[in-house]
Amino acid sequence: MPERGERPGEFGMIARYLRPLADDPGAFGLTDDAALLRPEPGFDLVLTKDMVAAGVHFFPDDPPESIARKALRVNLSDLAAKGATPIGYLLGLALPADWTEDWMAGFSAGLAEDQRRYGILLLGGDTVKSPDGLMLSVTALGQVPAGSIVRRAGAAIGDVIVVSGTIGDAALGLRLRLGTLDGSAAGEGASHLLDRYLHPQPRLGLAEAVRSFASASLDISDGLIGDLGHITRTSGVSAVVEAARVPLSDAARALISADPTAFASIVTGGDDYEILTTMPEARFAAYQAAADRAGIPVAVIGRIVEGQGPPVVTDAQGNAISLGRSSHDHF
Amino acid sequence: MPERGERPGEFGMIARYLRPLADDPGAFGLTDDAALLRPEPGFDLVLTKDMVAAGVHFFPDDPPESIARKALRVNLSDLAAKGATPIGYLLGLALPADWTEDWMAGFSAGLAEDQRRYGILLLGGDTVKSPDGLMLSVTALGQVPAGSIVRRAGAAIGDVIVVSGTIGDAALGLRLRLGTLDGSAAGEGASHLLDRYLHPQPRLGLAEAVRSFASASLDISDGLIGDLGHITRTSGVSAVVEAARVPLSDAARALISADPTAFASIVTGGDDYEILTTMPEARFAAYQAAADRAGIPVAVIGRIVEGQGPPVVTDAQGNAISLGRSSHDHF
The missing domain is CATH 3.30.1330.10 (PurM-like, N-terminal domain)
Known part of the structure; x- marks a missing residue:
């Protein structure tokens, strides 16, 4: 050496x-x-x-x-x-x-x-x-x-909100690294969370489908709700996300079962590098079929609505969930 | 505030x-x-x-x-x-x-x-x-x-070596900032040297002339001799620079008169952001005319020669001058 x-x-x-x-x-x-x-x-x-x-x-x-x-x-x-x-x-x-x-x-x-x-x-x-x-x-x-870039601006009222993969794994992995969350409930799944923090998976297999079907798109780096706020703000709309529809890994689900407050980290924590898109509901089946061919799961998690406020996350009864700060600030 | x-x-x-x-x-x-x-x-x-x-x-x-x-x-x-x-x-x-x-x-x-x-x-x-x-x-x-970028590789034996502006001002300015050189001989010219360190002047006015006439080109950031070495090495040639032809500002000239060892800083010190080009001698008049129109002085300082060794700087008698290290290393 x-x-x-x-x-x-x-x-x-x-x-x-x-x-x-x-x-x-x-x-x-x-x-x-x-x-x-x-x-x-x-x-x-x-x-x-x-x-x-x-x-x-x-x-x-x-x-x-x-x-x-x-x-x-x-x-x-x-x-x-x-x-x-x-x-x-x-x-x-x-x-x-x-x-x-x-x-x-x-x-x-x-x-x-x-x-x-x-x-x-x-x-x-x-x-x-x-x-x-x-x-x-x-x-x-x-x-x-030429002309086919998909921007943050472009989400329309009534569009469905779609994410790839699972959300919050990297944020939980970071908390495990920092020792601010007990990972024992996840068992061996904790290593999945740590890996998701260390090794983002850019969803390049979705790029063509995004171009073909999305009305707005970004990658989730600052946290699901904060980044969705980037879409709604530039598009002049608001959004409702149903908490129960946010796709979670088994490890993340286990940690939330043990400590429900971890849900806030999942939707605000950042570092997901999943693709957040909006599109007319009628296009979702074709988007999902293209994502399937790329081997990437996608799921509808909510809907674009009229309004100027930040995105709202709702529980099973349709009531807004309070999440504290809604976005990662790099400063 | x-x-x-x-x-x-x-x-x-x-x-x-x-x-x-x-x-x-x-x-x-x-x-x-x-x-x-x-x-x-x-x-x-x-x-x-x-x-x-x-x-x-x-x-x-x-x-x-x-x-x-x-x-x-x-x-x-x-x-x-x-x-x-x-x-x-x-x-x-x-x-x-x-x-x-x-x-x-x-x-x-x-x-x-x-x-x-x-x-x-x-x-x-x-x-x-x-x-x-x-x-x-x-x-x-x-x-x-398309196709007209001017590279470092391309200098041919017999080409003249041409620089814009004056060389070494920024390196002397840095030495004044660091207190490793006595600037009193330059009088008020010291402020010129300090400014040259702080405010590089990109020679965009030369770009078209470089495209039209130069066989090889780069900007001097690591020092005249070190950067000339980048041209000769990638071009498979060597070079001779005549010390007396290197264009100097009045302030630099005054400092060298007081301390001849400062010459080494001038040709090896870096941060010039002047354009170093080579070209067949027959093209120099046209290059100079184009540079004149852009208000940028240019001067021949030497010639590309056969060989594989690093560039040599010669004195008035044609003898090689020893300069110590020939290039700034950022590490």
């Missing part, structure tokens, strides 16, 4: 760990100032940028493979929600002074595996010394047939 | 300070997950990403207007060097916990002024809490007529 003193400098590190990720001809082997992208005629480009910082979005001692994947996947999740097919990404990497070759090897391997999984390549980026902790800034590029 | 306790949260901050910068329809007023860019037919996109961190690339107490400009301009400088016209940018902003509204107002004003100056708009980005100091990640997008 190389000693600390034998670490390569900036250019050596790029050549060893990042250049192998940059096979795209427009990346110029990461030896130029900029990357080149020849847009495909008839497509719009979709651009998204998410930063993640140690101690804020991940734990400094998380495996480097997992940190790499999380930084990449939260961006791919944005593309999926907009109906876009990913093209590639630029990576900004601010490394603390004590980085090791082992760490970079793991980080690079995590990126390489996800590049294969999602069919994308590293186009370019920048590496700098971080005065403090690790910080990553990914800019991901995708494309949609 | 608002008290610390009245600061807006993330969404309020974005609405107040960043949304006014995002007039582009594809930015969706920064209310969506992603930005949309409809590429202009017949053009290639040029993508560049530079991160800057407090304590590494700028001083934490630099004016927020200046920090904003530097983060943006170092990216625009890359575009200019590639021959590209800027389109817009995405901003990643990791704010320390003690940010103030005054700071954000200054930061935002600096961006707004440069957006007008360079004809670009904010397209999107991300704001996160920084666990430590301020960090900025800008991804800038530009375009070139």
Whole structure:
């Protein structure tokens, strides 16, 4: 194993760990100032940028493979929600002074595996010394047939509200990591929750169906209710979510049975990276069929209604449930 | 003036300070997950990403207007060097916990002024809490007529080496800031050097001429000799630079007269953000005429030669000058 003193400098590190990720001809082997992208005629480009910082979005001692994947996947999740097919990404990497070759090897391997999984390549980026902790800034590029991006604005009164997968797993996993929730009721399911926090699953398999059927769409990163509020606010409407229809994993269900107050974490906690869409009810069957073909479960959880207020979550009697704060604030 | 306790949260901050910068329809007023860019037919996109961190690339107490400009301009400088016209940018902003509204107002004003100056708009980005100091990640997008990007690779034996502006001012300015150089010989010129460090001038006025005439091009960020080495290495050639032909400001000239060892800082110190190009000698007159029309001085400083070694700087007798380390390493 190389000693600390034998670490390569900036250019050596790029050549060893990042250049192998940059096979795209427009990346110029990461030896130029900029990357080149020849847009495909008839497509719009979709651009998204998410930063993640140690101690804020991940734990400094998380495996480097997992940190790499999380930084990449939260961006791919944005593309999926907009109906876009990913093209590639630029990576900004601010490394603390004590980085090791082992760490970079793991980080690079995590990126390489996800590049294969999602069919994308590293186009370019920048590496700098971080005065403090690790910080990553990914800019991901995708494309949609011209004019077909799906926005947050667009939800119409009467539309059904649809989510993919299960909600709240990552928020519960984070609480288990932080020790603010007792996970014993979940048994071995606790590891599922921890994994959902560490490894978001961007729902790229839904992108085409989102484009075809959704009136509005985003990915849930700030919490179901907070993100639904982004849709309703930009669309000039309000929403009602039926608590009992929010899809839960077995582990999440077990934890709620033991501690009903955990439900608030599920719908406000964030980090789901599931796709939240609205659409006319008549389109849902076709959306669900397309999601089935992609192997991704989707479920109706409520309805868009007239109004200007924030989304309301109702119990089985139709009464509003109080959830405390409704959204994750990154500040 | 608002008290610390009245600061807006993330969404309020974005609405107040960043949304006014995002007039582009594809930015969706920064209310969506992603930005949309409809590429202009017949053009290639040029993508560049530079991160800057407090304590590494700028001083934490630099004016927020200046920090904003530097983060943006170092990216625009890359575009200019590639021959590209800027389109817009995405901003990643990791704010320390003690940010103030005054700071954000200054930061935002600096961006707004440069957006007008360079004809670009904010397209999107991300704001996160920084666990430590301020960090900025800008991804800038530009375009070139398809196939016309100018790369680092492309310098041919016999080409002249050309730089814009004056070299070394920012490196001397940084040394004055750090107190490692006595600036008294420069008199009032010291403020010019300090300003050159704080406010890079991206040479966008040269972009078209670079496209038309240069065989290879980059912007000088790591130091003249180190960056020239990037050109020679990717081009498979070597280079000779005549020290006496490197264009200097009056202030830099005064400092070298007082302390000849400062010359090494000038050619290796970095942060110039001038354009370093190579081209067949026969094209230089036309390049210079185009640069004149843009109001930007350009000068031949040497020649591309056969070989694989790093660039050599020669004195008036043609003897190689020893410069110590030849490039700034960000690590």
